[in-house]
Amino acid sequence: MPARLRLPELNRQFVFGLIAVVVCIPILWKFSFREYPSPMVRKVFDKVQSLPAGSKVLLALDYDPGAEAELQPMARAFLRHCAERKMKIYFMTLWATGPPVITRAIEDVLVPEFPGYRYGRDYVTLGFKPGNEAAVAIIASDLKKLFTTDGRGTNINDIEMTRPIRNIRSFDIVLSVSAGFPGTKEWIQYGTDPAGIPIAAGMTAVQAPLNYPYYPRQLLGLLGGIKAAAEYEALLKETYQKYNDPKYHLEATARMGPQTWAHLAIIGLIILGNLTTLLARAGRGRN
Amino acid sequence: MNRRRLIWAAVMLAAGAYLVLRIATGKMQAPVGVKGVGIWFAAFMTLAIFSFLFGDNPAYKFAEHLFVGVSAAYWMVVTFWTALVPNLFGKLFPDLVATYLMPGLKENGKAPEQDLFYLVPLVFGILLLWRLSPKAPWLSRWALAFIIGITAGLRLIGFLSSDFIGQIRNTMVPFVVLSADGGPLWGDTINNLVTLVGVTTALCYFYFSKEHDGVFGRISRVGIWTLMITFGAGFGYTVMGRVALLVGRLQFLLIDWLRLASP
Amino acid sequence: MRREIPLFLTFLFGTFFVATFFFVPDRIKIFTEPVNDWLSIIISFTYVLGFGNVVRIHSAKIAGRQPGWGYSIATLAGVAVMILYGMLLWIPANVMHGGAGGAQKGPGGSWTTGMQPGSVFNWLYDAVYTPMQSTMFGLLAFFISSAAFRAFRVRSFQAALLAVTALLLILGGVPLGDKVWSGFGPLTAWTMGILQNAGKRAILIGAALGAVSTGVKIILGIEKSYLGGQ
Numbered sequence: 001m002p003a004r005l006r007l008p009e010l011n012r013q014f015v016f017g018l019i020a021v022v023v024c025i026p027i028l029w030k031f032s033f034r035e036y037p038s039p040m041v042r043k044v045f046d047k048v049q050s051l052p053a054g055s056k057v058l059l060a061l062d063y064d065p066g067a068e069a070e071l072q073p074m075a076r077a078f079l080r081h082c083a084e085r086k087m088k089i090y091f092m093t094l095w096a097t098g099p100p101v102i103t104r105a106i107e108d109v110l111v112p113e114f115p116g117y118r119y120g121r122d123y124v125t126l127g128f129k130p131g132n133e134a135a136v137a138i139i140a141s142d143l144k145k146l147f148t149t150d151g152r153g154t155n156i157n158d159i160e161m162t163r164p165i166r167n168i169r170s171f172d173i174v175l176s177v178s179a180g181f182p183g184t185k186e187w188i189q190y191g192t193d194p195a196g197i198p199i200a201a202g203m204t205a206v207q208a209p210l211n212y213p214y215y216p217r218q219l220l221g222l223l224g225g226i227k228a229a230a231e232y233e234a235l236l237k238e239t240y241q242k243y244n245d246p247k248y249h250l251e252a253t254a255r256m257g258p259q260t261w262a263h264l265a266i267i268g269l270i271i272l273g274n275l276t277t278l279l280a281r282a283g284r285g286r287n
Numbered sequence: 288m289n290r291r292r293l294i295w296a297a298v299m300l301a302a303g304a305y306l307v308l309r310i311a312t313g314k315m316q317a318p319v320g321v322k323g324v325g326i327w328f329a330a331f332m333t334l335a336i337f338s339f340l341f342g343d344n345p346a347y348k349f350a351e352h353l354f355v356g357v358s359a360a361y362w363m364v365v366t367f368w369t370a371l372v373p374n375l376f377g378k379l380f381p382d383l384v385a386t387y388l389m390p391g392l393k394e395n396g397k398a399p400e401q402d403l404f405y406l407v408p409l410v411f412g413i414l415l416l417w418r419l420s421p422k423a424p425w426l427s428r429w430a431l432a433f434i435i436g437i438t439a440g441l442r443l444i445g446f447l448s449s450d451f452i453g454q455i456r457n458t459m460v461p462f463v464v465l466s467a468d469g470g471p472l473w474g475d476t477i478n479n480l481v482t483l484v485g486v487t488t489a490l491c492y493f494y495f496s497k498e499h500d501g502v503f504g505r506i507s508r509v510g511i512w513t514l515m516i517t518f519g520a521g522f523g524y525t526v527m528g529r530v531a532l533l534v535g536r537l538q539f540l541l542i543d544w545l546r547l548a549s550p
Numbered sequence: 551m552r553r554e555i556p557l558f559l560t561f562l563f564g565t566f567f568v569a570t571f572f573f574v575p576d577r578i579k580i581f582t583e584p585v586n587d588w589l590s591i592i593i594s595f596t597y598v599l600g601f602g603n604v605v606r607i608h609s610a611k612i613a614g615r616q617p618g619w620g621y622s623i624a625t626l627a628g629v630a631v632m633i634l635y636g637m638l639l640w641i642p643a644n645v646m647h648g649g650a651g652g653a654q655k656g657p658g659g660s661w662t663t664g665m666q667p668g669s670v671f672n673w674l675y676d677a678v679y680t681p682m683q684s685t686m687f688g689l690l691a692f693f694i695s696s697a698a699f700r701a702f703r704v705r706s707f708q709a710a711l712l713a714v715t716a717l718l719l720i721l722g723g724v725p726l727g728d729k730v731w732s733g734f735g736p737l738t739a740w741t742m743g744i745l746q747n748a749g750k751r752a753i754l755i756g757a758a759l760g761a762v763s764t765g766v767k768i769i770l771g772i773e774k775s776y777l778g779g780q
Contacts, residue, residue: 015696016340023530023537028548033725038739065680066687069535070528096365096597097683100675103667128369130597131590133441138586145587148373148399153391189445193453205528205723209521212742213751217457218449224742225524226531227723249550255534260724262530262691267720269699270713277703325673329681336685340692352621354682355604356628357674363601364636368665370594374587387645408588412595419602425552427599428777430592432556433563435768435776437589440567443765450758454751478744485748486755493756510752515711517749520742522712523719526694533691536684 015269022261031257035234044200044221045081045235047173053086055172056165060187061105064097067179067204073252074202074229075105075177077236082175083114084240088161090171091151092126094135094182099128099151113248120159127151132182136190140168168192174199184211188218202229230256315546330544333536375412378405458486485513557771564769605629628678635670715741 037045051057059078063071082089091102102125110117117123126147129135138146143165147156156162164170168191176184176199184201192199200220203211208224215222223232229252236250237243243250309315318327335350377384377392378401385398392398415430417423460482464475491503492510499507541547563585570582608622665671704710721727722738767773 011699012696015699016692019533019692019695020537023534024541027534027538027541030548033729035725036728036735038735040739040743064683066683067532068680069538069684069688070531096362096369097675097679099365099369099665100667100672100680107667128365129374129590130366130370130593131586132593133445134437134586134589134593137441138583138590141583145583146374146590148377149389149391151369153389155391155394157394158391186445189449190441193449205524205526205531206521208524209517209742209746209750212747213454213457213754214449215743215747218453225527225723226534227527227725230725254550255531255538256725258534258537259527259530260726262534262695263526263720263724264726266526266530266695266698267717269695270702270717273699273702274704274713277705321673325677328677332678332681333685336682336689339689348618348621349624350682352608352624353628353678356608356625357632357678358683359601359604360629360632360636361671361675361679362597364632364671365665366594366597367637370591375591375594388641404584405588405591408591411588411592412598415592415595415599416602418599419606428552428556429559430595431776432559434589434592434596436560436563437567437585439560439765439768440564443564443568443762443769444571446758446761446765450754451762454755454758458751478740481744482748482751485745486752489749489752490755493752511708512711513745513749513752515708516715516741517746517753519712519715520719520746522716523723526698526716526720527723529687529691529694532684533688536681536688539681 018265018269019262022265023258026257026261030254031260032253033256033260035230035253035256037231037235038228040215040221041223041228041231042235044223045232045239047198047200047220048078048081048085048175049239051085051087051172055085055087056090056161056170057082057087058090058092058168058171058174060092060094060174060176060178061098061102062094062183063101063177063179063204064095065101068101069255070204070226070229071177071179071202072101072105073226073250073255074223074232075101076109076251077229077232078175078177078202079105079109080113080236080243081232083110083117084236086122089123090126090162090165091123092147093128094130094132094186095179096128096130099125102127102151120154121161124159124161125151126156126162133186133190136182136186140191140195143167143170168195168197171197173197175201177202178207179204180207183207184219184222185214188214193218202232226252226255226259309545315544326544330540333540337536375405375409378402379409458482484509489513489517553774553777556777557774561769561771564765568769601629628674632671632674636665715746 059075059082061071061075079089091106093099093102095101106123106125110123127150129146131138131146135146144156147162149155150159150162168174174187174192174197176187178184178187178201184199184203184207187199187201191197198220199218200222201211202223203225205225205227208222208228211219211222223229230250233243233250233253242248306315310317316323316326318324332350332353335346338344339347372384372388373392377389377399381392381398381401385392411430411433415427418427460479462476462479462483464472464479466472488506488510490510492499492507492514494507497503542550566585567582604625608625610616611622612619612626702713702716704713718738718741722734722741727734727738764773768776
């Protein structure tokens, strides 16, 4: 059946075009859906919600622009929640490409939405350090051996909120947002698991299945991909009414429109692909 | 000029005219000023990479090569300022570094004390860079051995405790879960049984020292089913991830660059 | 010299880390801290090495007029601008202003040196690095869709399990599934948390054993491919 054999080649450009169209149209004409938070996302949210004001949070943003579309909404949601709970936030990254990602998160959320948050008193960015798992191992034993200054070049002992920090045990929780190596896995293996510190994580959808085995004993909960970020935003809206105001742009929720149509298109393609196989098989049977 | 090129030229001209019209009517940012040039350059780079969908082409190759140069230099510069200056040179030459490069190294106005133990990583670092030298590049192996040795030791411990023992501990769950009043919790019990069966059968499939036939073969076949479900879930999540990244890029083109909709 | 010393160093440091974890008291364990710190510094040198390699390879390509040498000019131009504004102009600016070089204007007056927002270095990160890297990954959505259509065929029971799980998770990855059936969310969560988790856990246990045995082989000098030839 030559027509069937040519089908994949014929449809390659068609598939590309279809995906582009189904993503573009909902971006231009906004479609949105109501989110139903899953128990896993709710568990992470409840844990953060349960921490008292002034708790110390290590927010590790271990990703680069390649994963920013997926993880920045998650980082922003974590950041909003921590700031709402008046926690002390310590940013850091194990990725060289991470510092601008941290800056963007601070400038997009903390500066405009929480003007009372002051650098050095309420949040600090420790910046990037190389070393991968070795860097995590040093943080687990003596953070100041690695970080002699913060990300802005100020001595770590001259900053109010970093002065009392000794190692990973000085934090009440680690929130890891990661796109791969080094990331959540290394934080668990060399940081939180040996130290017995709670860790919750947000990660790319590709990473999520790889980190499920650590749940629930070694990992409090995980947010996998943009859908989980949208669910976390839904919980923020549910808990803090101000986020229902459209001026607070909830990125992950806005992305679920194009995301939904693209998923439907891909499901359609899988079904179509199988139908062609079935029809071809039926045709061969008749012949 | 063949027909294909003619069509492409016409498409490019039409797109160019559309962009000029939008700029002229003030509907999108002109490529002027730091921000304007930045957005236009980013849009050009985005389109250059997307052009790979139609096959390898000069725009893609240019973007790819520029990316390599920018990223190699970016990583080096960031590492220099965030690791080498404060953590190495700051330890070896604290006064010099604190006075001229990083005043933040001073604590209460005083530079830290010199630590000559940091000559060790300096020597190993120089040995590593020796790889670029035409003479005796094998000296870099000494530094490589240092990295490999520590990483092997660290990973051995990390994987053994958190992954091997940790995962076995996570799987050692009660066959029957009882509630506080002593009655069985069926949901949790089934979950635990499914986990136990899934992990055990999949591990059997990975055991290649015995022929996969008879009872063992049937067990390992259940293991394959478990793994198929795992791979299917991985594919499903990968689709979600890749689409999310595409949505992000198209949002940049349609909203940030072309301004066809509000954020 | 060429192989014995590296093998000895690998053995020494590898054994040191394993031994300190298992056998020795905390007062010895603290020696791992500086060694870890040294490692993070030496890893920093690998970035310098990578940079040096890129410059060397592309310079040679241009010098030898090898095929595609014109594109190598773009690579070296990117390198030059980043290094110029991130290091060459910034170091003297820092030295002149007692470490406050990041806030100083560059020679053009409007572009600042250093890595902070508003610098040329940061501009290139935003205008070149960010769009290109994210588009590279975004591009994969097209190819994964095409693969879903062409390769995702149900030809056996195993393939059916794979396809059904994938379809379930693709639909579960958007809010539409919950709209269609309220049990969809819990079913997706159960599949991820229990079914796929079981397989992934077995893979993790196997991979951990692999990592441990590779580690032992490296430390004992049985596995030495990292030394390369000669």
